[in-house]
Amino acid sequence: MDPLTQHEAFLRAIYDHPDDDSVRLVYADYLHEQGDEERANFIRRQCGRDPQPPIPPADAENSAGGLPPPQRVISLRTEQLVRPYELRWQLVRRQPGHFAAETVRWQGSRITSAEPFDVFFNLVAFARVTALHLAGEEVADTTTGELFPFATITQLKPVITTAGVMALAQHRGARRLTALDLRNNDLDNDAARALVKSPYLDNLKSLQLLVGNRLRGKVWQLVVERFGEEVVE
Numbered sequence: 001m002d003p004l005t006q007h008e009a010f011l012r013a014i015y016d017h018p019d020d021d022s023v024r025l026v027y028a029d030y031l032h033e034q035g036d037e038e039r040a041n042f043i044r045r046q047c048g049r050d051p052q053p054p055i056p057p058a059d060a061e062n063s064a065g066g067l068p069p070p071q072r073v074i075s076l077r078t079e080q081l082v083r084p085y086e087l088r089w090q091l092v093r094r095q096p097g098h099f100a101a102e103t104v105r106w107q108g109s110r111i112t113s114a115e116p117f118d119v120f121f122n123l124v125a126f127a128r129v130t131a132l133h134l135a136g137e138e139v140a141d142t143t144t145g146e147l148f149p150f151a152t153i154t155q156l157k158p159v160i161t162t163a164g165v166m167a168l169a170q171h172r173g174a175r176r177l178t179a180l181d182l183r184n185n186d187l188d189n190d191a192a193r194a195l196v197k198s199p200y201l202d203n204l205k206s207l208q209l210l211v212g213n214r215l216r217g218k219v220w221q222l223v224v225e226r227f228g229e230e231v232v233e
Contacts, residue, residue, distance in 0.1 A: 011096050014067065015070060015100040021048075028041075068095070070100030075105045113167055135159065158186055166191065179206040
């Protein structure tokens with residue numbers, strides 16, 4: 001097992017069993033063997049194996065218990081997934097608390113294919129994520145300021161396209177999703193139909209789709225029939 005994969009395995013175990021110091025101490029031994037004595041000693045001290053006060057490693061962020069506290073809700077940019085190897089090292093070294101993530105708020109460039117999801121669902125750090133917030137943003141349109149100085153005009157900044165929704169709906173990784181937010185993406189009926197036909201979205205407990213999208217005719221009724229009135233909005 002290569003070093004990066006080994007780090008990921010330890011961190012996965014640590015954040016899956018947060019009350020088990022034995023896992024942290026084994027990781028500390030591994031870090032010591034790898035020459036990272038500073039981080040190893042910090043973990044041991046936080047686990048009560050050294051009377052000296054813990055001094056966080058220079059590259060640690062908000063450390064507690066030898067590692068950063070769990071981050072249940074995190075933000076992710078599409079651009080980060082373009083270089084997955086670099087992202088994996090960043091998560092291991094600077095953001096290990098993300099291994100506890102359950103909700104991801106997605107930002108950045110619009111998703112147009114399955115590629116970002118191929119990377120995302122295969123990352124060990126995000127194995128516990130069950131909620132994806134892919135809602136677009138409403139931003140002020142500054143180009144109309146001179147014409148309408150007293151009006152507040154907004155436009156959508158989508159995060160995902162209809163093609164991207166189709167790709168997600170057909171991705172096996174979507175089986176673990178219990179919440180999906182697709183508001184404000186200017187999606188059309190084809191996106192809604194893709195969700196309805198998906199064989200992998202049976203576990204959804206919350207689907208936010210109606211606001212900020214272009215659903216017409218009977219397609220909304222199809223969405224309600226597939227997922228239930230208590231799920232969709």
